[in-house]
Amino acid sequence: MPYTPPPDLAGLSLMDVARLMEERGLPPLDQWQPEHVGDSEMRIAADGRWYHQGGEVRRPGMVRAFASLLLRDDDGQHWLVTPHQKLSIEVEDAALIATDVKCEDGALAFRLNTDDLVIAGPDHPLRVSGTAEEPAAYVMARHGIEARLDRSTWLQLAEIALADGDEPVVSSNGASFSLLPA
Structure with missing residues (x-):
């Protein structure tokens, strides 16, 4: 199914924004307890660009997918989480x-x-x-x-x-x- 980005923010009502947030359907990261813990070899630069093994991730769809799997623990460490693995990710400023x-x-x-x-x-x-x-x-x-x-x-x-x-x-x-x- 092709990705359709939401319309410009200026054209959305507050109710539209709330509905789109609800429809996003993000994974339940806080419910997953993966056994494998490792390093993703990924970094998010301060300007918001994502890198894997030194090369920039240029596909917006991949960045959106990875971002939907991100969480930050109480110690400030960022993680990519799936039901099977929890991989650390370096974040220079904000994810x-x-x-x-x-x-x-x-x-x-x-x-x-x-x-x-x-x-x-x-x-x-x-x-x-x-x-x-x-x-x-x-x-x-x-x-x-x-x-x-x-x-x-x-x-x-x-x-x-x-x-x-x-x-x-x-x-x-x-x-x-x-x-x-x-």
């Missing part, structure tokens, strides 16, 4: 990149570089680290995996905060998030 944001009805919806959609809130918090001169903003995607906001998405988020008042704060699904580095 995913947020490439767009939309504010509607008190919620912030993000589109990721894997075409996944995330609505920020208590279960998908935003956090900002770095410095005031070089902030780095992240949204929790799933299974401990974060997506770093790219520069244009960060600027969109800053505009949303400034449109709502003088404070560098945004709200989504009842949760408020400071845009100042912690």
Whole structure:
């Protein structure tokens, strides 16, 4: 079956985003307990590009498939998980990149570089680290995996905060998030 990416975020309502998130049907990684543990020989660069044994993974479908199998444990280690194996993967910064944001009805919806959609809130918090001169903003995607906001998405988020008042704060699904580095 051919892959059909979701429409542009601007053309989706918040209900459309929620429906598409539900339809995504991600694997139940937290329920799998594979016996084999090893190294995937994979790396995700800070710019979101994926590499295997030093060569770039150029097929977006492969990146989407691998990303659906990613989780991060409590120690911060990223893993590719299947029912039969758990393979470590090196992640330079964040495993995913947020490439767009939309504010509607008190919620912030993000589109990721894997075409996944995330609505920020208590279960998908935003956090900002770095410095005031070089902030780095992240949204929790799933299974401990974060997506770093790219520069244009960060600027969109800053505009949303400034449109709502003088404070560098945004709200989504009842949760408020400071845009100042912690």
